[in-house]
Amino acid sequence: MTETDIVGRWTSAPGGHDIVTGKARYCPDIKLPGMLTGKLLYSPHARARIKHLDVSKAKAMPGVTAVITHADIPGENSYLYGYPDQPLLVVDEVRFQGDALAAVAAVDERTAQAALAAIEVDYEVLDGLFDPLEAMQPGAGQVVTGQDNVMMNMTYRTGDVEAALARADVIVENTYRTQWAEHAFLETEGAVARMDEDGVLTVWSSCQAPHRDRMQIARALALPESMVRVITPYIGGAFGGKDEAHVQIHAALLAHTAGRPVRLIRGRRESMLTHVKRHPFIVQCTTAASRDGRLLAVKARAIADAGPYSNASHEVLNKFGEFIGGPYTVQNLEVEKIAVRTNNPICGAFRGFGAPQAAFIYESQMDELARKLAMDPLEIRLLNGVETGSRMYTGVEIREGRGMKASLQKAAEMIDWENRDRRERQPAGNLRRGWGMATILKGAGLGRGLADHAGVLLEMHRDGSLVLHSAAADMGQGIITVMAQLAAERLGLEMDSVRVTRADTARAPDAGASCASRQAMVSGNAVLVAADEIRDTLLSLAAMKTRVDKDRLDLKHGRLLIDGEVQEMTVQNLAERASLWGYPLHAESRFHLEYPEVADKIPYRYSSEVFQFCTQVAQVLVDCETGQVTVERLVAVHDVGKMINPGGVYGQIEGGVAQGIGYALSEELVVDRGHTLNASLENYVIPMALDIPEIEMHVLEIPEPGGGPMGAKGVAEAPIIPTAPAIRNAILDAIGKPLHQLPMNPERVLAALDG
Amino acid sequence: MTEMNIHITVNGKSRQLKTTPLATLLSVLRDDIGLTGTKDGCCSGDCGACVVILDGRVMNACMVLAVQADGACITTVEGLAQNGELHPLQSAFAETWAFQCGFCTQGMLISCFALLQANDNPSREEILTAVSGNFCRCTGYQNVVKSVQLAAAQLRTLNATTQVQHD
Numbered sequence: 001m002t003e004t005d006i007v008g009r010w011t012s013a014p015g016g017h018d019i020v021t022g023k024a025r026y027c028p029d030i031k032l033p034g035m036l037t038g039k040l041l042y043s044p045h046a047r048a049r050i051k052h053l054d055v056s057k058a059k060a061m062p063g064v065t066a067v068i069t070h071a072d073i074p075g076e077n078s079y080l081y082g083y084p085d086q087p088l089l090v091v092d093e094v095r096f097q098g099d100a101l102a103a104v105a106a107v108d109e110r111t112a113q114a115a116l117a118a119i120e121v122d123y124e125v126l127d128g129l130f131d132p133l134e135a136m137q138p139g140a141g142q143v144v145t146g147q148d149n150v151m152m153n154m155t156y157r158t159g160d161v162e163a164a165l166a167r168a169d170v171i172v173e174n175t176y177r178t179q180w181a182e183h184a185f186l187e188t189e190g191a192v193a194r195m196d197e198d199g200v201l202t203v204w205s206s207c208q209a210p211h212r213d214r215m216q217i218a219r220a221l222a223l224p225e226s227m228v229r230v231i232t233p234y235i236g237g238a239f240g241g242k243d244e245a246h247v248q249i250h251a252a253l254l255a256h257t258a259g260r261p262v263r264l265i266r267g268r269r270e271s272m273l274t275h276v277k278r279h280p281f282i283v284q285c286t287t288a289a290s291r292d293g294r295l296l297a298v299k300a301r302a303i304a305d306a307g308p309y310s311n312a313s314h315e316v317l318n319k320f321g322e323f324i325g326g327p328y329t330v331q332n333l334e335v336e337k338i339a340v341r342t343n344n345p346i347c348g349a350f351r352g353f354g355a356p357q358a359a360f361i362y363e364s365q366m367d368e369l370a371r372k373l374a375m376d377p378l379e380i381r382l383l384n385g386v387e388t389g390s391r392m393y394t395g396v397e398i399r400e401g402r403g404m405k406a407s408l409q410k411a412a413e414m415i416d417w418e419n420r421d422r423r424e425r426q427p428a429g430n431l432r433r434g435w436g437m438a439t440i441l442k443g444a445g446l447g448r449g450l451a452d453h454a455g456v457l458l459e460m461h462r463d464g465s466l467v468l469h470s471a472a473a474d475m476g477q478g479i480i481t482v483m484a485q486l487a488a489e490r491l492g493l494e495m496d497s498v499r500v501t502r503a504d505t506a507r508a509p510d511a512g513a514s515c516a517s518r519q520a521m522v523s524g525n526a527v528l529v530a531a532d533e534i535r536d537t538l539l540s541l542a543a544m545k546t547r548v549d550k551d552r553l554d555l556k557h558g559r560l561l562i563d564g565e566v567q568e569m570t571v572q573n574l575a576e577r578a579s580l581w582g583y584p585l586h587a588e589s590r591f592h593l594e595y596p597e598v599a600d601k602i603p604y605r606y607s608s609e610v611f612q613f614c615t616q617v618a619q620v621l622v623d624c625e626t627g628q629v630t631v632e633r634l635v636a637v638h639d640v641g642k643m644i645n646p647g648g649v650y651g652q653i654e655g656g657v658a659q660g661i662g663y664a665l666s667e668e669l670v671v672d673r674g675h676t677l678n679a680s681l682e683n684y685v686i687p688m689a690l691d692i693p694e695i696e697m698h699v700l701e702i703p704e705p706g707g708g709p710m711g712a713k714g715v716a717e718a719p720i721i722p723t724a725p726a727i728r729n730a731i732l733d734a735i736g737k738p739l740h741q742l743p744m745n746p747e748r749v750l751a752a753l754d755g
Numbered sequence: 756m757t758e759m760n761i762h763i764t765v766n767g768k769s770r771q772l773k774t775t776p777l778a779t780l781l782s783v784l785r786d787d788i789g790l791t792g793t794k795d796g797c798c799s800g801d802c803g804a805c806v807v808i809l810d811g812r813v814m815n816a817c818m819v820l821a822v823q824a825d826g827a828c829i830t831t832v833e834g835l836a837q838n839g840e841l842h843p844l845q846s847a848f849a850e851t852w853a854f855q856c857g858f859c860t861q862g863m864l865i866s867c868f869a870l871l872q873a874n875d876n877p878s879r880e881e882i883l884t885a886v887s888g889n890f891c892r893c894t895g896y897q898n899v900v901k902s903v904q905l906a907a908a909q910l911r912t913l914n915a916t917t918q919v920q921h922d
Contacts, residue, residue, distance in 0.1 A: 010850075012849050012850055013849065015857075016849035019848075019849070019857035020835075020846075020848050020849050021792070021833065021835075021836055021841070021845065022790070025791070026858065028794075029791035031789070031791075183892075185892060186794075186796045186804060186859050186890065186891075186892055187794070187856070187858045234857065237855075237856040237858060237892050239892070267798065268796070268797040476854075476855035476856025476858075476893050477855060647898075651893065651894040651895075651898065652855075654895035657895070680801065681796075681797045681802050682799060688887055688890060689883040689887050689889070689891075689896040690884065692896065694879075694897060
């Protein structure tokens, strides 16, 4: 690959000007003529039968334009992420605090609130199921009538685990518990819906999957998809929490009923009570090794509390199982994945899809093995780490795996791992310092057997400016910048000559969801394919004009180059010629991420093909009197394949680590019999500016040939994954006591010290 | 509900408004005046997305009743650029990727703008303290520190030049 001019270089974000001036419009900023305020009614109970629901008083109130219940939904009354078991508006029973009963649209916020208060509901409060272990038992009663509480129970086996355990020299066996975690995207879920004059229902949606939204809206309203248009305005973060639909279908139903535009925005408390959480897991894990430190077997039984409905539970548990062996060459592995319905908060996608829970477990196990074997944590990881060509326990052969050991070695070097014992371990009577590491791999992309593709549409105008239509939602992660850079690079344009339209299903082809670190790969590659088509047209015209062979021509910074020499002729001149003579300067392309077949093995279901590697090392200080843990240093080394947009990559790493520190030490939704007790940003404790050390970041670029543009393999999910186990292992190093539960808050650290 | 008249000056523009006793300054700015750059992230004073400068003090607009702001001078993100030219802090934020989704950005900008008015050469610690009430879930705070220091250096050069010209 030749030297790049725009890819890999710092560039301002398209849209950055709008953000810093306050002009960028997010869903709550959209104001349309005649627009109403939408609101949803939720149950105060975690589980109750609805004996009677009367909306007549609310309907009769002045200023109230629409009140709808399940009976008013023209199409299907369900969400559809994978399995349609969650109603949009409940029929006869609420099954968790986030189940909605009715939706209203009124002239203003106050009237809408009053309308909700005027809805009469007669509840029969029922005993809920709040413990997944209890809910799994026969005769426990059903959370969703007609559906088994065990919504998923799948076991994957490879090798011979029992034989390996029998011959192992060292075995570590522990039970781990993880917590409900909240995305806390700063912009809560919201949507604005309007019936257009031509009968098209337009919905502005703060979402990750505009085409899936369109399908769901059409399905609920019994409209053809051709009559539904979904647009994403600016989006204030998502992290998986806006992957499944939230209020966009309700906003559409209200606008359709009211005949006027409706804006429906969740308040913070409502947001925290309703959208999916990171699954809490209970995992028994056994890890075995030989005397010389070779991993022989991993056996895990994972029970996840899914809440009442399926949402992304299958996907999350599948990814948990795919990564529970870690980035290691272990060949005997058994993982049992069980998802259980309860009346607790609903769980689903959150940055990493089950991989953070898995990493907390396998990396904790590695350090306990190392201690038993009196090995260095770095040494045991290097000994067992995957390489290029390694066969994973999933059956997949790692095409490019140098990043695993390279990230370990670089991170160790940055923290001066080998000399850590020369540093002060007890700076004061009650303070203990320690160092811990964690290394992970995470598949980028949806997985084998799933439709993993994206399309884009590019059009160059006669003045050489380019418009790029993509339906890949940009929630802040920066896919718009990445696509603009790639198009500019290939077509020899400056960044300000490229305009990327925010996702709009009426303009751009389906790009799938912005999740699983996939868009830079799939949409990125689609941009290259389309841009190359236009580039070829421009260069053909240039070759005709200059009588120089096409392969000697290039486009850079708006100019034609011959053998690397800048010419008078510009991209604009070429675009003008193309336009004049009718050569097409638009191209649509679709890129499919490939999942090749694996020889002599059926690989793990939905297994990945492209792997991100990263290692993080934490230095912590534990106050043994208070149990407080301070992260003093955090080194993060990430192999991203190819860094396209450095601003975005470093931002993703730092932000992911910050989320990881919260997940490790303080973030936990406290749920009592289905009721979330800390549904506010005050009481759900997230680390802020003064709580996070300066993250010491290093990016490795080892191109992945089957990945994205120029070997890129995405970065979004990996940074949050190793942080909690790195901190956990540093605490173990500091106090000599292992913790097996997240978050590692002062109470749990003190309990470990006492234990 | 009782209507009340208030007078506030927002970004240098004087405004007479009718409001209600329970309306927040945030809702007046966003809904009545249409300055939607100021964001609503929690409406409980915990996230800092609605930070404005009110008579020289950095405040969460969701925690101030509109009637309490009667007579006050308020600066919002829309008031930072002068005559269409970005404040150096705004350019620095955009250039150094001090944001991803941008929803916290206006609050960060206002907190940092107020800091720079009081301190023309803030340290990392001082900047982090200034934004300690501004929650960012996407990016963290390192590039905010970088941006503020970059803007501070530019402003010092600018002021030195102005000084020389005046001398």
